Amino acid sequence: MKMKFKLSCIVLPVFTVMIALGSCVPAEKQSEETLFTARELFPEPPRTAGQTDVIELRCNPIDTVRVAFIGVGSRGKGAVRRYTFLEGVKIVALCDVVQENLDKAQDILLENGLPAAEGYSGPEDWKKVCEREDVDLVYVCTHWDLHTPIAVYAMEQGKHVATEVPAAISIEECWQLVNTAERTRRHCMQLENCNYDFFELATLNMVRQGLLGEIVHAEGAYIHDLREHIFNEKDGYWNMWRLKHNEKRNANLYPTHGFGPICHILNIHRGDKMEYLVSVASNQFGMTEFAKQRFGKDSDYAERDYARGDMNTTLIKTTKGKSIMIQHDVTSPRPYSRIHLLSGTKGFVQKWPVRGIALEPDAHSFMDNAQMEKLLAEYEHPITKEVGELARKVGGHGGMDFTMDYRLIHCLRNGLPLDQDVYDAAEWSSIIELSEQSIANQGMPVKIPDFTRGAWKKVDVVTYH
């Protein structure tokens, strides 16, 4: 007994000192390998023999792109309307399980002088739509659970596919998209409209032209108070699909809007790639609070156990040493924000909550508004110059939606690589499950899979052809 006591007297303090020392290793001596080894929770599955990557995939030009829309709820109807303004397009099929939505989408065609498209309303009819011989592009605007199943099936039927965000809701689905696109050699684009916001495009142009120097850090977000929509039983999302996801998962559920523009600016999987992330979520307060006020404190909604913490903050490190912060909050009363912040060696830009640009040698404070507007005009992106005027008229989030549609059809008609490829879709969507895992493990660093399986060095800049 005596001996044991003596040993513990020595061992315990030594052990304590070792831990203390470990946590005090000077920063320059800490290496990511020794102290913060990111957990590889999702190892990259080997590529099937004979299958190759689809970086800069070019397909045969399509003179008239025959489009089928699946899911014509709030977002899908808007897309149908915008497509009536595009040249070189024929809308051949519309599919939705709600007959009223289908009828309204047909009306949009008729009101714009176009013939009605063939309508489909069965829950599995999207398969029939994908199987049609006369479809080149399947455009998916359903709830999240069907994005990947439809995209995969469409590519297997030889169709190009464009799907609303997020393209996938699990890492398994991300790989399904990548493998199917590589095997079938079909385009799979995630419809990330925010990449075409005029301000974001101008900042992309500024970065490409070196105005901000080397981008060191970037921030994006999806901060949008959606409580009225999420809890709207009558006119909200179909079958309250968004509430169900918010109820089940604690993650950054909707990462792509703030993230897509930043990833293109940082040339992710075109010369740089994401290494690992850490993610932390606040607890959940907002949904319960809202439900109590709206439905009563004893209501079913108020008593539910919502999984998703209101504010999620995810930090990412890239191979070339850049850092990214990405946030998600759809249940707090705050002004809308996608942040869109770029911090470079020569300057700084942000879009929300207030737009501002600061450049060397006066980067200590924002330049005045007149100077900023002049600069934004000077760096207007060539795509905005080409289509911005029409896009503003057609609308859709101020014109960025139409710009996205225009670019997709332009590339398909000219046999060009799309602006956003399947690896973008997988990378941007993968944040959902990766953040979920990190949150569940007290912010544990999680390795981000290389969905290109080594092809990320093939080109060194994102090009909008």
Ligand SMILES: NC(=O)c1ccc[n+]([C@@H]2O[C@H](COP(=O)([O-])OP(=O)(O)OC[C@H]3O[C@@H](n4cnc5c(N)ncnc54)[C@H](O)[C@@H]3O)[C@@H](O)[C@H]2O)c1
């Ligand atoms: N990019 C953006 O700015 C933006 C904006 C809003 C929504 N979205 C995305 O668009 C998608 C749709 O959102 P929404 O607001 O239109 O939701 P919504 O609920 O209004 O629309 C979903 C539609 O899918 C239909 N649907 C359900 N099951 C179907 C099936 N088996 N076959 C065919 N149709 C089916 C529903 O009837 C409904 O019309 C979501 O992924 C959302 O994240 C993107």
